[in-house]
Amino acid sequence: MQPVVKLEDIHKIYGNDAEIEVHAVRGVTIDIQKGEFVALMGASGSGKSTLMNILGCLDRPTRGRYLLDGVDVSGLDRNDRADFRNQKLGFVFQGFNLLARTTAIENVELPMLYSHQRISASTMRDRALKALEIVGLANRADHLPSQLSGGQQQRVAIARSLVNNPQVLLADEPTGNLDSKTSVEVMGVFQKLNEQGITILMVTHELDIAQYCKRNLILRDGKLVSDIAVKDRFIAEVEMGKLKQAEADAKLVSGN
Amino acid sequence: MRLLTTIIIAFRALRRNKLRTILAALGMIIGVGAVIAMVAMGNGAKSQIESSIASLGQNMITIFPGSLTSGGMRGGWGSASSLTVDDAEAIKREVIGAIGVSPEIRDRQQVMANGLNWNTQVLGESPDFPNIRAWQLAEGEFFTDTDVRNAAKVCVIGKTVADQLFAGMDPIGQAIRARNIPLRVVGVMIAKGFNANGADQDDLIIVPYTTAMKRISKRDRISNIIVQAPTQEQMERVQRDIADILQQRRQGREPDYTIRNQLELAEVFTAQSKTMTALLGGIALVSLLVGGIGIMNIMLVSVTERTREIGIRLAVGAHGKDVLLQFLCEAVVLSLVGGIVGVLFGVGTSQLISLNYGWPTSISIPWVGIAVGGSAFVGIVSGFYPALKASQLDPIDALRYE
Numbered sequence: 001m002q003p004v005v006k007l008e009d010i011h012k013i014y015g016n017d018a019e020i021e022v023h024a025v026r027g028v029t030i031d032i033q034k035g036e037f038v039a040l041m042g043a044s045g046s047g048k049s050t051l052m053n054i055l056g057c058l059d060r061p062t063r064g065r066y067l068l069d070g071v072d073v074s075g076l077d078r079n080d081r082a083d084f085r086n087q088k089l090g091f092v093f094q095g096f097n098l099l100a101r102t103t104a105i106e107n108v109e110l111p112m113l114y115s116h117q118r119i120s121a122s123t124m125r126d127r128a129l130k131a132l133e134i135v136g137l138a139n140r141a142d143h144l145p146s147q148l149s150g151g152q153q154q155r156v157a158i159a160r161s162l163v164n165n166p167q168v169l170l171a172d173e174p175t176g177n178l179d180s181k182t183s184v185e186v187m188g189v190f191q192k193l194n195e196q197g198i199t200i201l202m203v204t205h206e207l208d209i210a211q212y213c214k215r216n217l218i219l220r221d222g223k224l225v226s227d228i229a230v231k232d233r234f235i236a237e238v239e240m241g242k243l244k245q246a247e248a249d250a251k252l253v254s255g256n
Numbered sequence: 257m258r259l260l261t262t263i264i265i266a267f268r269a270l271r272r273n274k275l276r277t278i279l280a281a282l283g284m285i286i287g288v289g290a291v292i293a294m295v296a297m298g299n300g301a302k303s304q305i306e307s308s309i310a311s312l313g314q315n316m317i318t319i320f321p322g323s324l325t326s327g328g329m330r331g332g333w334g335s336a337s338s339l340t341v342d343d344a345e346a347i348k349r350e351v352i353g354a355i356g357v358s359p360e361i362r363d364r365q366q367v368m369a370n371g372l373n374w375n376t377q378v379l380g381e382s383p384d385f386p387n388i389r390a391w392q393l394a395e396g397e398f399f400t401d402t403d404v405r406n407a408a409k410v411c412v413i414g415k416t417v418a419d420q421l422f423a424g425m426d427p428i429g430q431a432i433r434a435r436n437i438p439l440r441v442v443g444v445m446i447a448k449g450f451n452a453n454g455a456d457q458d459d460l461i462i463v464p465y466t467t468a469m470k471r472i473s474k475r476d477r478i479s480n481i482i483v484q485a486p487t488q489e490q491m492e493r494v495q496r497d498i499a500d501i502l503q504q505r506r507q508g509r510e511p512d513y514t515i516r517n518q519l520e521l522a523e524v525f526t527a528q529s530k531t532m533t534a535l536l537g538g539i540a541l542v543s544l545l546v547g548g549i550g551i552m553n554i555m556l557v558s559v560t561e562r563t564r565e566i567g568i569r570l571a572v573g574a575h576g577k578d579v580l581l582q583f584l585c586e587a588v589v590l591s592l593v594g595g596i597v598g599v600l601f602g603v604g605t606s607q608l609i610s611l612n613y614g615w616p617t618s619i620s621i622p623w624v625g626i627a628v629g630g631s632a633f634v635g636i637v638s639g640f641y642p643a644l645k646a647s648q649l650d651p652i653d654a655l656r657y658e
Contacts, residue, residue, distance in 0.1 A: 058650075
């Protein structure tokens with residue numbers, strides 16, 4: 001089967017002067033099949049953010065080929081890349097990046113506003129509501145980001161990334177701004193989406209978060225140094241149960 | 257293609273940040289409003305000056321007697337009584353375009369009527385007087401040539417005299433006594449109000465000049481002659497012809513009269529009102545400049561602080577031109593709404609000023625255009641330029657912007 005994401009010897013060099021140039025990514029080759037759930041890990045400076053920007057069609061590789069859903073996107077111009085981001089990719093950011101003073105549902109509708117085919121307002125609303133339902137926030141549709149908790153805001157962002165039925169969902173440190181319980185909650189949403197067949201690729205530096213994924217890639221100095229399938233995978237529901245138990249125990253202790 | 261969507265996005269963005277929207281629009285409103293109100297006040301003052309010049313008469317030429325020198329003491333213009341009714345008749349007969357001529361005799365008299373008395377000016381005039389001075393009658397009619405021939409005991413009175421002597425009754429047909437001569441009131445002039453120097457123009461009694469000369473003032477010399485020319489363009493020519501006629505009649509003697517026309521006076525007033533308009537226009541331009549800088553400020557800041565928003569939009573698939581179009585739409589909507597409200601504000605302010613302070617105002621349509629156009633231009637350019645830069649940003653940089 002053709003991989004959804006196919007990176008072939010990707011290089012990224014910043015700076016055009018030979019003396020100050022930074023070789024951030026040095027020949028990465030990855031195949032990601034449909035339905036995979038991959039964590040891309042690495043210390044800061046390992047090139048994982050650069051690779052993520054390339055994967056997200058936000059940046060272009062200096063050398064190498066990037067096939068997204070069978071199409072070579074490494075040579076596309078600004079506007080074509082914008083259309084690819086809109087149609088094939090969903091983004092979840094560390095800082096949520098929701099529009100302030102804009103309701104949850106309007107935030108979710110945003111990618112549809114920039115779709116090429118015209119979508120009627122009622123269809124947009126229906127699709128946005130459905131996406132919010134998937135992340136369990138249909139009842140918060142008319143809330144503003146400031147009225148939502150961090151976990152809820154991240155789930156709105158996930159709903160936004162889903163609304164155009166992307167090929168790949170890209171998440172850049174999606175739990176970086178969240179506490180451990182909310183992180184588990186968000187990872188639960190990702191696992192549920194993955195079970196429904198959505199391909200997810202996330203960047204994280206937290207080992208326990210990576211344990212929720214199916215496959216871990218480790219990047220060091222711009223090179224892929226490890227590509228392993230996750231054994232003893234965490235299941236969000238189980239972990240949540242453990243957390244709740246721990247909380248209950250704590251209460252029991254303090255109650256005595 | 258996505259224009260409609262962009263307009264929706266722009267409206268949503270404006271609605272979302274009401275304070276920013278209101279502040280930006282306020283810059284427009286004050287800029288436009290101030291310009292319109294300022295120019296309206298300037299124009300009002302100008303038109304008031306113009307109408308007070310017009311109230312002096314229509315294309316009026318005045319001939320004053322010359323100065324009198326006696327025992328080395330020189331009197332001013334008009335001190336000599338060198339003009340006669342014959343001079344006036346010669347002008348009327350021989351000057352082409354002297355469509356109205358009236359020999360004037362001015363005198364102050366204590367007049368009595370209705371058991372009351374009042375000191376007022378008595379003017380001897382010809383029946384051409386209402387035309388020359390562009391002054392209509394409120395009621396009754398003016399005296400006629402027959403009245404002049406007969407030195408009839410009739411008079412036409414001003415509003416002030418009517419109010420002082422005949423309060424609450426119809427003055428027409430009543431008698432006023434001046435120097436014990438009973439004069440029948442045949443007409444009342446419409447109220448003219450105060451002139452530019454603050455004198456009451458309605459405080460007078462007008463009688464046929466023959467009546468004034470033979471019965472009241474008892475003199476054979478007249479105070480001055482007023483002549484009406486048909487158009488402003490013909491005034492100079494008429495003035496020259498009057499000078500020729502008078503000189504002929506004096507058979508080579510030194511001119512003992514002086515001729516002035518209303519244009520000379522009008523020029524002084526016009527120069528004044530031009531200064532005034534320039535002053536107010538200057539203030540208006542400064543207001544526009546200040547308003548424009550206000551608009552520019554808020555537009556630049558709002559685009560800069562929205563860099564992250566731009567980054568988000570670009571990341572989820574907006575093209576650069578979508579972002580640009582959105583900000584342009586916002587700027588246009590703000591400018592339009594601000595412009596319209598600003599016009600209303602300016603018109604309202606000038607109405608308020610004219611109602612409360614009695615300062616006449618008149619709205620100048622070209623200046624409304626200049627104010628709205630200028631502010632809209634500033635608003636759109638200052639919204640467009642940073643949006644253009646923002647739309648060219650790399651989405652990664654825009655997202656990282658704090």
